[in-house]
Amino acid sequence: MAKKTVKPDLLAAPPENEAGQSVSESVFHKLREDIILGILPPGSKIKLEQARQRYSVSVSSLREILYRLTAENLVIAEGQRGFEVSPVSRQELMELADLRIVLECHAIDLSFAAGDLEWEGRIVAAHHKLAAIERRLLAGDTARTIDWVRADWEFHQAIVSACNSATLMQSLSSVFDRFLRYHMLAESFRGRAVVDDHKMLFDIALRKDAGAAKDIVEQHVKSGAQHILQRQGFLSAK
Template sequence: MQEDRHDTEAGVAEGAFRRIRGDIIAGLLPPGKRLRLEQLKAQYGASVSTLREILNRLASENLVVAEGQRGFEVAVATPGNLREIADLRLLLESHALRLSLSTGDLEWEGRVVSAHHKLSVVEAQLLNGDMARTAQWVRYDFDFHAALISACDSRTLLDLHASVFDRFIRYHMLAASFRGAPVIDDHRALFDLAMARDVDRCIDKLTSHIRSGVDHVLSTGRI
């Protein structure tokens, strides 16, 4: 019975963590928002002690800032921080991509083909003005990039990349603007170059893809 209670509490804690983290990335908990424990308790259904653990965990990802005796608040969004995150994403993803393209097998190719197909379908819908697909696009965008590097054979590298990717995507969600045809073209080029195992050109395309994303976010004036 005690084990069942512990499993239930752990499930509640993990669920609350994922919801709070997701709401920060989606911009539903905006930059600079004070995170009051009693309000969070009512909103996310977790105890105050559990919420403290969650917020400290999010602080380790730089999504939340601990303000000493003042409590916690959502990390601010700045152009400088976006550029730092973009540099870190590029460093991690380029390394993982180089490893993945050198070892990827038929199963890896299948994952990349499937991920790109789903992404391209949603991007076509966004291009036609169906902005309700934005959240779906965010998921499939990550799935595609994750598929490209999935054969790197390093769980630690994949986990670090996923965390940094989410922090990068938060800026796109705050900008609330789809880049349009250029991002679709980028993804198609990345797909083609990956399938051809053209490592250097694929990394060059990834570099321009991430840099263009930063420029687009900043051009909206919302950061």
């Protein structure tokens, strides 16, 4: 039986327009993406009437969607005062970095043990796409940043895609996206260092060297967090 891969919420395409629930799911993905990409900034109030018009959805469906986002700590429900986008802080950034390392390293152990030829093919294809976008970014094409965001996750997802645990993949996806929000708010691509990390991780993954891969991931995530902290004007002191 072929192993299933799990798409992250940020990147998953909305369901086919089937009525009702499809529209709600599409709005859920769009609103979630707007938070992660910083289009809806941390601490901003989500006014139901304005959001209803912006996302073309009923107020009741919008409330349901916002409560779903509270489960991921992307939105705060303030009782009678409504909803706001969750704030960011240095403490949460470091907690997310630590949690991502734990989840991704565990997934690497499982995935490298079970990975087959199809798994290798997914890694090769994902890195080929990521490397092409990174070359353009290094050349100054900042318009490709959103494409890079998607390709970055697709590459990391491909590496752990043979872990055969939907729960683990969903948890990693959520943490990855919340960590990514900080990168988007910092408004900076880390440049050659992150490209080199990805190339090393690619080579190591094809050798199935789990220990070396986990070392790269830990260094990669911690360096990303430190890069964000160097551009911490948007972070609170908490």
